[in-house]
Amino acid sequence: MTHARPLRSTTTGAIRGSIRVPGDKSISHRSLMLGAIAVGETVIHGLLEGEDVLHTAAAMRLLGAEAERSDDGIWRVRGVGLGALQEPAQVLDMGNSGTAARLLMGLVAGHPITCVFTGDASLNKRPMARVTKPLEEMGARFVGRSGGRLPLTVVGSGELVPITYRLPVASAQVKSAILLAGLNTAGATTVIEAEPTRDHTELMLRHFGATVTTQRLEDGALAVTVTGQPELTGRTIHVPADPSSAAFPAVAALLRPGSDLLLNDVGMNPRRTGLYDTLVEMGADIAFENRRDQAGEPVADLRVKHSALKGIVVPADRAPSMIDEYPVLAAAAACAEGTTVMLGLKELRVKESDRLAMVAEGLTRCGVSVEVGADDSLTVHGTGKPPKGGAAVLTAMDHRIAMSFLVLGMATEQPVSVDDGAFIDTSFPGFVGLMNGLGAAIMEA
Numbered sequence: 462m463t464h465a466r467p468l469r470s471t472t473t474g475a476i477r478g479s480i481r482v483p484g485d486k487s488i489s490h491r492s493l494m495l496g497a498i499a500v501g502e503t504v505i506h507g508l509l510e511g512e513d514v515l516h517t518a519a520a521m522r523l524l525g526a527e528a529e530r531s532d533d534g535i536w537r538v539r540g541v542g543l544g545a546l547q548e549p550a551q552v553l554d555m556g557n558s559g560t561a562a563r564l565l566m567g568l569v570a571g572h573p574i575t576c577v578f579t580g581d582a583s584l585n586k587r588p589m590a591r592v593t594k595p596l597e598e599m600g601a602r603f604v605g606r607s608g609g610r611l612p613l614t615v616v617g618s619g620e621l622v623p624i625t626y627r628l629p630v631a632s633a634q635v636k637s638a639i640l641l642a643g644l645n646t647a648g649a650t651t652v653i654e655a656e657p658t659r660d661h662t663e664l665m666l667r668h669f670g671a672t673v674t675t676q677r678l679e680d681g682a683l684a685v686t687v688t689g690q691p692e693l694t695g696r697t698i699h700v701p702a703d704p705s706s707a708a709f710p711a712v713a714a715l716l717r718p719g720s721d722l723l724l725n726d727v728g729m730n731p732r733r734t735g736l737y738d739t740l741v742e743m744g745a746d747i748a749f750e751n752r753r754d755q756a757g758e759p760v761a762d763l764r765v766k767h768s769a770l771k772g773i774v775v776p777a778d779r780a781p782s783m784i785d786e787y788p789v790l791a792a793a794a795a796c797a798e799g800t801t802v803m804l805g806l807k808e809l810r811v812k813e814s815d816r817l818a819m820v821a822e823g824l825t826r827c828g829v830s831v832e833v834g835a836d837d838s839l840t841v842h843g844t845g846k847p848p849k850g851g852a853a854v855l856t857a858m859d860h861r862i863a864m865s866f867l868v869l870g871m872a873t874e875q876p877v878s879v880d881d882g883a884f885i886d887t888s889f890p891g892f893v894g895l896m897n898g899l900g901a902a903i904m905e906a
């Protein structure tokens with residue numbers, strides 16, 4: 462991505478229509494990775510064709526698997542079998558994607574191969590010691606720059622030792638990296654998490670034939686154990702629409718008078734739905750229709766209508782279930798009546814950008830009164846009236862910051878512009894066209 466793509470969003474009428482946002486990013490990464498180490502063919506319906514996931518597909522090819530899209534949009538992965546990933550002849554470039562980098566470092570750590578990982582300027586700033594430390598305990602080696610940042614060389618091993626590891630931060634990426642390293646490791650590898658994080662890795666490992674068990678410990682934490690060296694067999698996967706992407710049109714509909722929007726097939730894994738619980742508490746009219754199970758993941762169709770929102774306190778323990786949704790929640794809070802306090806946002810500082818700082822800065826530019834607390838909380842003072850807007854907002858290579866401020870611009874007195882919308886393609890290709898098709902007015906700035 463070389464050219465910045467400035468975009469501008471202006472006030473619109475109602476948001477109306479029936480859409481399916483693209484496939485879930487977390488599930489898409491995992492389906493390619495597990496397909497690549499299974500025996501036989503994995504058929505993936507609804508894979509997210511965003512740049513983050515396409516980087517994972519390219520990496521799996523460099524590691525020896527076949528991963529191709531057919532004309533009907535279905536992806537087919539021919540796996541090499543567990544333990545048989547090949548040493549890549551090139552650097553593995555994970556682009557903008559923390560999930561791709563961290564999960565894949567775990568997977569290759571359990572293979573007797575050496576891989577060099579890199580990413581773009583955003584990813585290369587993000588902390589990797591959170592995965593290299595437990596993987597080193599298992600016996601993998603890492604060589605690279607000081608400070609535990611990419612680029613990093615992973616020297617994997619077919620003879621890792623299983624560990625029991627208590628997560629120091631609530632992170633599904635760290636949990637998943639350890640479980641994936643444990644796959645080709647004899648014995649039981651256990652990750653203990655004090656706060657529940659998304660469990661797509663666990664669900665999908667079971668779907669492919671692995672044994673993954675969970676146990677509630679006395680202190681309330683959850684121990685997740687994978688039994689090493691399972692037989693993994695290629696499977697069919699139906700990727701639900703991404704609840705993190707659905708959040709943008711959902712908030713847009715809540716903010717615009719007269720809106721009535723149907724979001725089809727949205728993933729409703731309870732470890733991902735914190736934003737929707739929060740919006741309902743704020744007074745949002747969201748109906749969860751046609752709840753059903755789709756290949757092991759709960760889904761529903763969401764009907765969202767314009768609503769008068771009020772400020773609330775969002776507790777810290779909800780953060781893991783809505784970690785990527787705080788920027789768009791902040792946009793909603795800026796238009797709500799009253800003060801919204803979001804607690805426990807430390808992890809937002811190590812995403813594609815420092816999201817806590819970027820959200821506070823952008824909202825301030827748009828005339829919204831905000832405070833960032835020393836405890837990494839964010840307080841947004843809504844007045845119930847449209848914020849002023851009329852600002853240019855910086856996005857720092859962060860897709861969610863870009864989309865959140867474009868949604869805000871639909872409800873402000875004056876248009877809001879973002880300096881670069883190019884990174885939206887990492888998670889939500891087609892965002893601008895889809896939003897404009899519903900009634901938004903987002904254009905090149």
Ligand SMILES: O=C(O)C1=C[C@@H](OP(=O)(O)O)[C@@H](O)[C@H](O)C1
Nearest residue numbers: 487560631632633634635784785
């Ligand atoms: O496991 C995953 O697919 C993800 C986990 C979360 O990151 P952390 O594990 O760093 O919290 C989330 O922010 C990211 O977008 C996707």
Ligand SMILES: C=C(OP(=O)(O)O)C(=O)O
Nearest residue numbers: 557558559560561785812
């Ligand atoms: C944090 C995100 O992704 P990742 O960590 O994979 O870059 C995100 O998509 O908001």
